[in-house]
Amino acid sequence: MRRFTLIAVPYLWLLALFLVPFVIVLKISLSDVAVARPPYAPHFDWATGIWAFLSELDFENFTWLTEDDLYWKAYLSSLKIAFVSTVLTLLVGYPMAYAMARAPQEWRATLMMLVILPFWTSFLIRVYAWMGILSNEGFLNQFLMWTGMISEPLTILNTNAAVYIGIVYTYLPFMILPIYAALERLDESLIEAAEDLGCSRFTAFWLVTIPLSKTGIVAGSFLVFIPVLGEFVIPSLLGGSDTLMIGKVLWEEFFSNRDWPVASAVAVVLLLILIIPIVLFQRNQQKQQEAEQ
Amino acid sequence: MRRMSWFNTVSLTLGFAFLYVPMLILVIYSFNESKLVTVWAGFSTKWYGELIQNEAFLNAAWVTIKVAVISSTIATVLGTMAAYVLVRGGRFMGRTLFSGMIYAPLVMPEVITGLSLLLLFIGLGLDRGVMTIVLAHTTFSMCYVSVVVSSRLVTFDRSLEEAALDLGCSPSEAFRLVTLPIIAPAVISGWLLAFTLSLDDLVIASFTSGPAATTLPIKIYSAVRLGVSPEINALSTIMIAIVTVGVITASLVNKRQMVRQKRDEQAAERS
Numbered sequence: 001m002r003r004f005t006l007i008a009v010p011y012l013w014l015l016a017l018f019l020v021p022f023v024i025v026l027k028i029s030l031s032d033v034a035v036a037r038p039p040y041a042p043h044f045d046w047a048t049g050i051w052a053f054l055s056e057l058d059f060e061n062f063t064w065l066t067e068d069d070l071y072w073k074a075y076l077s078s079l080k081i082a083f084v085s086t087v088l089t090l091l092v093g094y095p096m097a098y099a100m101a102r103a104p105q106e107w108r109a110t111l112m113m114l115v116i117l118p119f120w121t122s123f124l125i126r127v128y129a130w131m132g133i134l135s136n137e138g139f140l141n142q143f144l145m146w147t148g149m150i151s152e153p154l155t156i157l158n159t160n161a162a163v164y165i166g167i168v169y170t171y172l173p174f175m176i177l178p179i180y181a182a183l184e185r186l187d188e189s190l191i192e193a194a195e196d197l198g199c200s201r202f203t204a205f206w207l208v209t210i211p212l213s214k215t216g217i218v219a220g221s222f223l224v225f226i227p228v229l230g231e232f233v234i235p236s237l238l239g240g241s242d243t244l245m246i247g248k249v250l251w252e253e254f255f256s257n258r259d260w261p262v263a264s265a266v267a268v269v270l271l272l273i274l275i276i277p278i279v280l281f282q283r284n285q286q287k288q289q290e291a292e293q
Numbered sequence: 294m295r296r297m298s299w300f301n302t303v304s305l306t307l308g309f310a311f312l313y314v315p316m317l318i319l320v321i322y323s324f325n326e327s328k329l330v331t332v333w334a335g336f337s338t339k340w341y342g343e344l345i346q347n348e349a350f351l352n353a354a355w356v357t358i359k360v361a362v363i364s365s366t367i368a369t370v371l372g373t374m375a376a377y378v379l380v381r382g383g384r385f386m387g388r389t390l391f392s393g394m395i396y397a398p399l400v401m402p403e404v405i406t407g408l409s410l411l412l413l414f415i416g417l418g419l420d421r422g423v424m425t426i427v428l429a430h431t432t433f434s435m436c437y438v439s440v441v442v443s444s445r446l447v448t449f450d451r452s453l454e455e456a457a458l459d460l461g462c463s464p465s466e467a468f469r470l471v472t473l474p475i476i477a478p479a480v481i482s483g484w485l486l487a488f489t490l491s492l493d494d495l496v497i498a499s500f501t502s503g504p505a506a507t508t509l510p511i512k513i514y515s516a517v518r519l520g521v522s523p524e525i526n527a528l529s530t531i532m533i534a535i536v537t538v539g540v541i542t543a544s545l546v547n548k549r550q551m552v553r554q555k556r557d558e559q560a561a562e563r564s
Contacts, residue, residue, distance in 0.1 A: 002464065007385055010375040010435065014394040017432040021409030024416055096308035099301035111305070113544055118312050120536050122493050124510050124517075125529040129315040132322065132521045137332075139318055172312065230402020232496055237517060247404045254408060254500075264412070267405045278400050 029061055029264035061265035070249065071266065075273065077244040081160070081235075082228040085167040089224050090217065092168055093175035097216070098209075100176070101183035112180070119173040126170050127237050134162050134238070158240035166234040171227070175220040182216025183209070215288045222281035229277075230270060246270055316533060323526035340527040350512060350528065357492060357509040360423060364430035365487035371431065372438025372487070373480055379439065380446040398436040406433060407500030414501065421503030429501040430494065434487035441486060445479035478547065485543065489536075 065071040100111045118126060133139045134157040141153040156162050186209065194204035210217075232247035239245070246266065254263040323341075327334035344350060375395055382388070398406065410429045411421075419425055453475070457467040473480070495510040502508060516525055 003382070006374055007378050007382060007391075010371045010378065010439075011387070011391055013371055013432070013435070014375075014391070017410065017413070017428060018394050018398060021413040024412045025405070025409045028412060092308065092311070095300075095304035099305045099308075102298075102301050103305070109544075109548075113540070114309060114312070117537065117540055118316070120489055120540050121316070121533055122510070122529070122536075124493070124495055124513055125319070125532060126316070128513070128517050128521075128525065128529065129319040131517065132526075133315055133318060135521070169311070169315070172308075226400050227402065230404055232404050233514075237514075247402060250404045250408065251496075260412070263408060267408055270402060271405060274400070274402070281400070282396075 025264045025267055028261055029268045030059070031261050032060070061261045062269070064262060065265055065269060070244075071246075071269075074244040074246045074249045075269070078229050078246045079273075081163060081167075081243075081245060082225050082231075085164050085171070085228055086221050086225045088164060089168045089171055089175045090221060093172055093220065094179055094217070096172075097176045097179035097183055100180050101186070108184075115173050115176050115180075123170060124233060127166050127234055130162065130166055130169065130238060131157060134165065157238065158243075160239065160243055162238040163235050163243055163245075166238040167224075167228055167231070170234065171224045174223040178219040178223065179213055179216040182213040186212050215284060215291070218284045219281070219288070222277055222284065226274060226277050226281065229274060319526055320530045320533065323523060323530040325523060325526075328523060340523040341531075344524055344527050344531075347524070349507075350509070353507050353509045353512040356423060356506050360426050360430060360498075360506075360508060361488050361491035364427045364491050365434060365484050367427070367431045368435040368487040369438050369480060369484040372435040372483055373442050373476075375435065375439040376441075376443035376446055380443050395436050395439050398433045399440065401433075403494070403496035404500075407497040410497070411500040420505075421501060422506045425501045425503070426498050426506060426508065429497050430487075430491040433497065434490050437486050437490060438480075438483035441483040442476060442479045445476045449475055478550070482543075485539075 096115075100108060100115075103111055131138075135141075136153045136155060136157070138157070140156065141150075144150045145153065156165075190212070191204050191208050194208045195201065199207065230247045231245060232251055235243045235245040235248045236251070239248075250263055250266045250270070253259050253266060322333075324336050324338060325333055326337040326339070375391075378385075379392055379395065407429070410425075410432070414421060414425050414428075449472070453471055454467050457471045458464065462470065493510065494508075495514050498508045499511055499514075502511065513525060513528065516522060
């Protein structure tokens with residue numbers, strides 16, 4: 001009996017507040033827009049039963065997503081931005097994780113804390129901090145003009161470049177931590193062995209260190225890629241009107257256009273796209289757990 | 294130990310500069326006299342003064358703290374239960390679905406979670422306000438809590454619990470007297486994580502809040518969309534200061550506990 005309660009309480013909570021809402025999203029994505037409150041006309045009605053629902057079922061909202069090129073462009077552009085920013089985060093994060101793992105033992109806890117600290121600080125504030133730096137009369141432009149590198153201020157804020165900077169900045173800890181965990185476990189004598197056997201330092205790094213930290217690299221990349229795909233705050237504050245990201249499109253569809261069925265269809269398609277990286281990520285985590293045992 | 298190469302030193306220096314300079318600039322300019330955030334006009338704390346008098350911000354801060362305390366507490370209880378079920382529960386019907394529902398919210402885009410919860414609340418006819426935000430925050434943060442707690446439960450020596458049961462404890466006594474004290478650090482960090490996630494959340498709160506309840510992130514977001522303002526800098530500085538003090542204190546306490554634990558273990562081995 002006690003065991004039953006222990007299982008039932010969190011189970012029912014998640015069913016009611018996680019699974020059921022998704023079913024509702026799915027249902028609304030299949031209904032029509034209506035000028036009403038709530039603004040959609042449901043197709044599914046318990047009274048007429050499931051067959052009536054199935055016979056009337058249409059994928060109008062989904063075909064709409066393929067007809068208006070705003071949507072597929074937004075999906076493609078989100079994928080591109082997520083991919084490029086994952087690579088950029090890896091390029092910034094790997095050397096840091098590597099240096100942390102090679103740092104003297106007594107520094108490591110402090111370095112680790114310095115990486116984690118920004119993660120606890122408000123996401124919104126960290127994005128906001130860049131608004132003052134990247135604007136036309138912002139800190140970066142003032143600095144570059146002072147050094148004489150440029151004479152006219154660069155337009156960075158409200159472009160994709162600002163979005164990339166914002167993503168790399170806010171997601172950097174997610175990349176560093178798994179790579180650091182992998183590198184810290186790495187047995188240094190393997191690298192010494194490779195060097196003794198005639199590898200140059202770079203070849204040893206490329207042939208020994210990188211493959212042995214692969215699980216960390218893969219985990220970190222997915223931890224950046226997956227949330228960035230649906231990111232809303234960064235493109236909305238740092239991006240411009242031409243920065244297309246699906247999270248922003250969903251938000252606007254819902255709050256500005258009040259087109260709930262289309263917003264729900266956008267969400268369903270985004271989920272379908274996300275399933276692939278999520279499954280790959282799960283596999284990587286499982287492989288890593290098996291390797292540890 | 295090999296000395297740090299210049300390459301490693303440079304990448305650490307540049308990396309940490311990248312992480313910390315933006316926040317440092319933010320903090321410095323919160324003490325700026327001028328309304329223009331990018332022009333330095335002398336030291337002043339006047340923006341902090343204006344902040345204290347801004348009732349809209351204070352109200353939003355109060356709502357945010359209330360939501361965070363309630364939701365993280367419920368999430369800690371539910372998350373610890375879920376972790377216990379996952380690690381110790383054995384087989385039961387729908388276990389795969391259960392663990393799927395624990396892990397899925399961690400990778401779910403916030404816009405989707407927010408949208409789906411809002412549609413649920415509207416379907417149920419619930420008035421949107423503090424309660425709906427609490428329900429939403431509890432749901433996603435209990436998953437984080439259960440991940441943190443289950444990682445501790447996995448490494449926990451089960452024979453201790455069995456010994457307590459053999460010595461006549463009831464299962465709930467064994468949990469309260471043996472298991473809970475041992476997993477307590479994980480439960481506390483789970484609560485802290487849930488608390489910060491709730492404080493920080495903009496997207497899900499925007500979907501699930503009504504006109505009656507505005508949280509601080511929603512307020513900050515709508516102010517920030519219009520551009521940079523020194524008042525927001527002051528507010529950010531206060532929040533950064535609180536987090537910094539909190540994280541450093543937590544890690545010092547943690548470190549002391551580990552030292553003590555090590556000493557106890559060594560003493561136990563010697564005797």
